Amino acid sequence: MTDKRLQVFAVAARELSFVKAAKILGISQPAVSKHIALLEKEIGGALFLRISRTLVLTEKGEKLLGIANKILALYQSIDTLKD
Amino acid sequence: MTDKRLQVFAVAARELSFVKAAKILGISQPAVSKHIALLEKEIGGALFLRISRTLVLTEKGEKLLGIANKILALYQSIDTLKD
């Protein structure tokens, strides 16, 4: 698991769009799709429901988002060590 | 950055030995060395002092260890989503 993966998930969850997340993160849309697919494989369940062409977070997705945000905040604090 | 990398660091910091850390983690000693080297590169400074053939944590190392342990605990909580 990488922090990048969690970051991609967090942005996608916030935007509820892989296309928007890709633009914000400066990577391609397939890269986002693949991060999410691998994350769902690791977790062993869906994080998003793909209803027609809209995204909704599943319960697992909601739970993961909470944890991911905490982890990402801690990774931010690692950055302060770099000075 | 991967959780594996932080885990390797955390064990090495606790054991103050790359050889012991490698045994505990079930990976080779060079793999541990490389994780630490890359982590030090990412952080932009030494995490350990190599005094003769003993290891000591630097101040950055101590700070990172605190953060790493928090992150690792959160990763543990992700595992509970897998059930």
Place this chain on the structure above:
DNA sequence: TAAAAATACTCCATAGGTATTTTAT
């Protein structure tokens, strides 16, 4: 000389890209 860490390779898996396909509006 023994023990620990670093370095040098080799190999495979993963991350990323572009192009294309699928699906639903």
Place this chain on the structure above:
DNA sequence: ATAAAATACCTATGGAGTATTTTTA
């Protein structure tokens, strides 16, 4: 027809290993 996500394919980087070297007690 458009727009979003998924899939296919290719390439490059990173992570792992074994073997070896370096360093110091």
